[in-house]
Amino acid sequence: MATAARPWIVTPDTGQLLDFITAVFDGTELGRVPLEDGTIGHAEIRVGDTVLLAFDKRPDWPAMPSLLRVFVADADATIERAVAAGAHVLTRAATHAFGQRTGRVRDRFGNIWWISAVIEDVTPEVGMRRLTEPQYAEAMRDAQETYDRELRGRTGATTTCHRVSCILSGYILKTFRWSPGSSRLLCSDAPVLVRCPAASPPLSRPPRTH
Incomplete structure (x- = not known):
């Protein structure tokens, strides 16, 4: 049947x-x-x-x-x-x-x-x-x-990532892990938080104060 x-x-x-x-x-x-x-x-x-x-x-x-x-x-x-x-x-x-x-x-x-x-x-x-x-x-x-x-596609990604800092709207968010060849920035094993072009150099500067 x-x-x-x-x-x-x-x-x-x-x-x-x-x-x-x-x-x-x-x-x-x-x-x-x-x-x-x-x-x-x-x-x-x-x-x-x-x-x-x-x-x-x-x-x-x-x-x-x-x-x-x-x-x-x-x-x-x-x-x-x-x-x-x-x-x-x-x-x-x-x-x-x-x-x-x-x-x-x-x-x-x-x-x-x-x-x-x-x-x-x-x-x-x-x-x-x-x-x-x-x-x-x-x-x-x-x-x-x-x-x-x-x-x-993030299984095992943390073993091949470089540590960078990314600025969004002038603020340092925190240290992210960036996988070579990918535009995805990861924070530990959390979901993707931001996207930056893979070719962009890592940026870092003190946070803005109010």
Whole structure:
């Protein structure tokens, strides 16, 4: 029976993608349609009760990574299989307020997979109350921050940054870290606060007084 929604996953190599899904999620390939140039024009693979659709992107198309969530019996074991298949861990598995143990991985094509296992039946009311408990609040904070860092491309940036000072409206804000080749200025691991042209020299002077 067809599911109401079927997501597309578009990558440079659908064959490798299908191999990844098979190895990690025990997917069952339903078929593929090769084109004359050797690329795959259409493919389908079943994961649990859902069919995922895929095809090869053309070389001049932009990358189109997908965001997918898959429910499994054992989140930790599935994440280990994903890493063995070439993915890297984006968010470590943790137990969340609503009774799900969830982690995230990013495959070699940039797709991000939420990998979740239901370990406890929790009502919405109980789940909402739990969000204020330290262990669940920390799990939520880590999930939000690791996702934000991954999409901003800031993972590990602090190890390759130079220290500079930037003046905005005549004031020294504080010491920022600047990554070579980037126009983004970072303050510790906080979100980007300001943008300055990469070619502009670092500036520093005493703050104005009133």
